[in-house]
Amino acid sequence: MPETKNLSIDGGRLWDSLMEMAKIGATEKGGCCRLALTDLDKQSRDLFAQWCKDAGCTLRVDKMGNIFARRAGRNDALPPVLTGSHLDTQPTGGRFDGVFGVLAGLEVVRTLNDLDYETDHPVEVAVWTNEEGSRFAPAMVASGVFGGVFDLEYGLSRADSEGKTMGEELERIGYAGEDEVGGRDVHAYFEAHIEQGPILEAEEKTIGIVTDAQGQRWYELILTGVESHAGPTPMARRKDALLGAAKVVQLVNSIGLKHAPVACATVGMLEVHPNSRNVIPGRVFLTIDFRHPDDDVLATMDKEMRAGLQEIVDGIGLESELDQIFYYAPIHFDETCVSAVRKGAEDCGYSMREIVSGAGHDACYLANVAPTSMIFVPCIDGISHNEIEDAKPEWITAGGNVLLRAVLEKAGHAA
Numbered sequence: 001m002p003e004t005k006n007l008s009i010d011g012g013r014l015w016d017s018l019m020e021m022a023k024i025g026a027t028e029k030g031g032c033c034r035l036a037l038t039d040l041d042k043q044s045r046d047l048f049a050q051w052c053k054d055a056g057c058t059l060r061v062d063k064m065g066n067i068f069a070r071r072a073g074r075n076d077a078l079p080p081v082l083t084g085s086h087l088d089t090q091p092t093g094g095r096f097d098g099v100f101g102v103l104a105g106l107e108v109v110r111t112l113n114d115l116d117y118e119t120d121h122p123v124e125v126a127v128w129t130n131e132e133g134s135r136f137a138p139a140m141v142a143s144g145v146f147g148g149v150f151d152l153e154y155g156l157s158r159a160d161s162e163g164k165t166m167g168e169e170l171e172r173i174g175y176a177g178e179d180e181v182g183g184r185d186v187h188a189y190f191e192a193h194i195e196q197g198p199i200l201e202a203e204e205k206t207i208g209i210v211t212d213a214q215g216q217r218w219y220e221l222i223l224t225g226v227e228s229h230a231g232p233t234p235m236a237r238r239k240d241a242l243l244g245a246a247k248v249v250q251l252v253n254s255i256g257l258k259h260a261p262v263a264c265a266t267v268g269m270l271e272v273h274p275n276s277r278n279v280i281p282g283r284v285f286l287t288i289d290f291r292h293p294d295d296d297v298l299a300t301m302d303k304e305m306r307a308g309l310q311e312i313v314d315g316i317g318l319e320s321e322l323d324q325i326f327y328y329a330p331i332h333f334d335e336t337c338v339s340a341v342r343k344g345a346e347d348c349g350y351s352m353r354e355i356v357s358g359a360g361h362d363a364c365y366l367a368n369v370a371p372t373s374m375i376f377v378p379c380i381d382g383i384s385h386n387e388i389e390d391a392k393p394e395w396i397t398a399g400g401n402v403l404l405r406a407v408l409e410k411a412g413h414a415a
């Protein structure tokens with residue numbers, strides 16, 4: 001194996017490519033709006049495809065519109081080392097979420113070309129369709145099909161608010177590919193991403209070695225009491241659904257705090273009926289989002305919530321209907337991929353820490369079918385899914401350098 005110690009990506013080129021891509025769907029406040037399978041998404045895909053062709057890659061598109069740009073390996077029959085992320089954004093998204101992982105992958109390919117490096121395994125840069133789930137729910141649906149979590153028919157039939165399906169929109173923008181989705185060997189998958197949280201920046205660490213991703217339980221809760229006049233109804237006789245909801249918000253927060261620092265517990269949505277200033281609320285709809293990397297703790301949080309909810313409901317005389325609508329199992333990323341990332345960061349001399357991903361990523365579904373891990377870099381004030389999302393060029397370069405080393409570690413290489 002040749003010396004890899006002095007290997008470096010071209011940070012300026014990666015930054016320039018990010019800024020060029022950010023012009024597609026640029027918003028006034030400096031962010032990006034590129035919803036999945038819109039004309040703007042097509043433009044960003046076309047630009048990526050052109051850059052990959054210029055870098056000598058061959059391109060393939062699968063039936064979910066996932067793009068794979070391949071740099072041949074010395075033994076091209078070996079399964080590829082895959083890296084990538086997504087090009088779609090939230091409606092008021094930033095310039096780095098997703099696109100950083102895609103273009104860092106491209107920068108790895110460009111660097112290998114510059115250095116005339118031959119890898120044993122082929123290297124492929126992937127763009128996953130509709131990661132954000134903003135236009136078509138659920139999120140990460142196309143990597144989910146690749147990872148065997150959803151079937152193809154389910155993926156293609158997801159519809160936006162106007163009833164247009166992913167299948168139709170893929171046809172329309174010319175990205176309904178021929179390849180089967182998944183079902184092929186992947187030697188390893190790495191995804192570089194901004195942290196989308198404040199930990200790395202606060203601790204002045206440049207690289208996050210992502211060991212796990214939070215398990216998640218999502219619930220919907222309806223509390224039903226009795227609507228009545230805010231004047232004539234004495235306090236003792238009220239069945240106030242909003243009072244119950246307020247207590248549930250407290251309960252959920254206290255469960256999160258009890259299992260801190262890694263647990264997260266959120267009530268993010270509240271709908272009050274009839275939402276009138278002089279009516280005691282008779283019905284409240286609310287959502288609960290629990291996250292923890294340990295399934296047992298997640299189950300404990302569930303139990304605590306159910307017990308607390310029963311007390312609240314009994315105390316006020318409400319009825320409740322609790323539904324767990326979604327469950328993501330916690331992900332423990334592959335040890336060999338995690339070590340490849342750690343070693344890459346060490347070789348570069350970057351400050352680093354292990355970190356758990358609080359958000360879902362395409363990597364979470366890839367982990368079902370390939371040894372997988374992620375590389376986080378900080379973002380300013382931990383802000384993401386926001387037009388002001390930002391990152392320092394040196395963080396972006398560092399993430400690219402670690403990705404390069406991790407990819408080479410798995411792909412095997414000869415000068």
Ligand SMILES: [Zn+2]
Pocket residue numbers: 086097098131193
């Ligand atoms: Zn993302």
